Amino acid sequence: MNRILFLVLIAVTLQLQSVYAQNAAAGEKTFKATCNACHSIGKGKIVGPDLLNVNKRRTEKWLISFIRSSQTVVKSGDPVAVKLFNDHNKIPMPDQKLTDVQIKDVLAYIKSKSAPATPAKATAATKKPAITPPSTATKPSAKTTNKPTVVKQDDEWIDAEYKLKSYPVQQELNPKDLNAAFWSKIEALKLPVSPQTLAYPTLQMPSIDYLTVKSVYRPMEVAFLIEWNDSSKSNEVDVVKFCDQFAVEFPLNTKVIPSYMMGNKDGMVHIVHWKAIWQEDCEKGFQDVQVKYPNMWVDVYPGLESYLDRSKRVYAQDITSEMIVETHATGNMPGTYSHNPMSQIKRKYPVEEANAEGFGTLATQETQQAKAWAEWKDGKWKLCVVVPVNTGNRYKATFTDRTKVAFALWDGGFQNIGGRKHFIPWVDLFFQK
Numbered sequence: 415m416n417r418i419l420f421l422v423l424i425a426v427t428l429q430l431q432s433v434y435a436q437n438a439a440a441g442e443k444t445f446k447a448t449c450n451a452c453h454s455i456g457k458g459k460i461v462g463p464d465l466l467n468v469n470k471r472r473t474e475k476w477l478i479s480f481i482r483s484s485q486t487v488v489k490s491g492d493p494v495a496v497k498l499f500n501d502h503n504k505i506p507m508p509d510q511k512l513t514d515v516q517i518k519d520v521l522a523y524i525k526s527k528s529a530p531a532t533p534a535k536a537t538a539a540t541k542k543p544a545i546t547p548p549s550t551a552t553k554p555s556a557k558t559t560n561k562p563t564v565v566k567q568d569d570e571w572i573d574a575e576y577k578l579k580s581y582p583v584q585q586e587l588n589p590k591d592l593n594a595a596f597w598s599k600i601e602a603l604k605l606p607v608s609p610q611t612l613a614y615p616t617l618q619m620p621s622i623d624y625l626t627v628k629s630v631y632r633p634m635e636v637a638f639l640i641e642w643n644d645s646s647k648s649n650e651v652d653v654v655k656f657c658d659q660f661a662v663e664f665p666l667n668t669k670v671i672p673s674y675m676m677g678n679k680d681g682m683v684h685i686v687h688w689k690a691i692w693q694e695d696c697e698k699g700f701q702d703v704q705v706k707y708p709n710m711w712v713d714v715y716p717g718l719e720s721y722l723d724r725s726k727r728v729y730a731q732d733i734t735s736e737m738i739v740e741t742h743a744t745g746n747m748p749g750t751y752s753h754n755p756m757s758q759i760k761r762k763y764p765v766e767e768a769n770a771e772g773f774g775t776l777a778t779q780e781t782q783q784a785k786a787w788a789e790w791k792d793g794k795w796k797l798c799v800v801v802p803v804n805t806g807n808r809y810k811a812t813f814t815d816r817t818k819v820a821f822a823l824w825d826g827g828f829q830n831i832g833g834r835k836h837f838i839p840w841v842d843l844f845f846q847k
């Protein structure tokens with residue numbers, strides 16, 4: 415009898431254990447698919463707070479409501495939720511279409527990862543033993559992690575999943591030389607791309623699976639050779655028509671590794687953004703309205719009569735931006751006239767250098783030094799981007815032997831624009847000797 419009871423007990427315990435393990439395992443899947451981009455468990459803040467021990471600082475009921483719809487809890491005036499929201503630059507955590515069971519599974523996973531002596535914590539602690547005392551003193555210790563939203567970003571290096579080696583080269587980096595000999599000597603790193611589903615407008619249907627990248631560097635420049643499949647070359651912009659684009663992103667320095675999603679407050683990123691529409695301008699001359707709409711008709715062009723010459727059959731619709739940019743830009747092309755880098759009709763390279771420190775903060779840099787060139791052939795883009803670094807300009811990236819780099823990719827033919835893009839989170843970039 416006893417023995418039977420014993421066996422039953424064992425069976426029940428095993429059952430419970432496996433249910434628990436299964437919950438945490440299911441939770442891990444959900445976490446990695448829906449939370450990972452914004453939250454770590456014990457590795458510091460990303461877009462949202464570190465969730466280590468969140469099960470200890472909040473009740474389960476609160477967590478379920480907050481994870482299901484954080485804004486509902488914020489709007490109800492809940493002081494904890496309001497403070498979290500304000501402390502995170504009012505970035506709303508998107509509503510999660512998850513059942514109670516799924517949320518509980520995720521919480522089981524967070525709890526299992528928060529258990530004392532998690533391997534992640536242990537390696538993080540043992541990895542940085544040789545740090546000088548002052549910076550050790552300011553380091554987050556395992557004991558402080560149950561304080562809500564303590565953000566410690568100094569010297570915050572978390573190893574990324576993918577590692578890219580950059581090799582030194584002597585010769586000048588000319589992005590137009592897409593077949594330079596040194597590229598063929600380097601092995602390409604294949605990186606899977608993900609659809610951006612977190613910030614609006616989101617990408618629901620990815621059309622690109624992966625890209626390959628190689629990297630070389632010189633004292634004040636880092637170059638990337640990137641290739642990806644794109645069956646449609648999209649280099650025009652019109653109503654509901656967008657062009658192919660690519661962006662490379664760096665943290666400004668390696669002391670503060672910001673969110674790869676456009677950086678964050680006090681964590682600015684340096685972005686170099688190539689656009690296929692500008693590539694066309696650079697190759698063929700500014701693609702004016704007349705080029706796109708050869709049959710367009712203009713009756714009057716006030717103030718520009720001096721350009722008209724009936725005897726030479728020059729009519730209002732023939733007046734191009736290039737003609738008026740010299741003499742009539744003040745009134746007719748104020749963006750160009752005021753040197754707005756976005757409104758230039760003559761540019762050397764089809765690329766823009768910008769900075770961001772959070773969603774909606776992207777701003778063009780005053781000093782444009784980046785270079786890029788691309789070629790579309792047989793359903794494939796091949797792009798070379800040369801990024802100025804360590805130049806002393808505080809808006810451009812600074813680093814020594816390593817840094818991080820992230821990538822974004824827009825498939826214009828599939829309506830990609832703004833946040834509706836493919837991306838690759840931080841990749842570790844190592845400079846080889």
Ligand code: HEC
Pocket residue numbers: 444445448449450451452453461462463465468472477480481484498499500502504505506507508510520562563612613
């Ligand atoms: C787009 C980014 C984003 C995603 C995706 C996201 N969160 Fe959040 N989360 C945040 C932000 C930002 C906050 C801080 C509160 C705010 O600003 O609304 C937060 C706060 C939280 C909190 C409160 C933490 C605390 O200290 O009390 C929990 C719990 C949480 N998120 C869980 C999750 C879970 C679980 C998922 C996945 C199912 C998830 N989040 C997905 C951005 C995100």
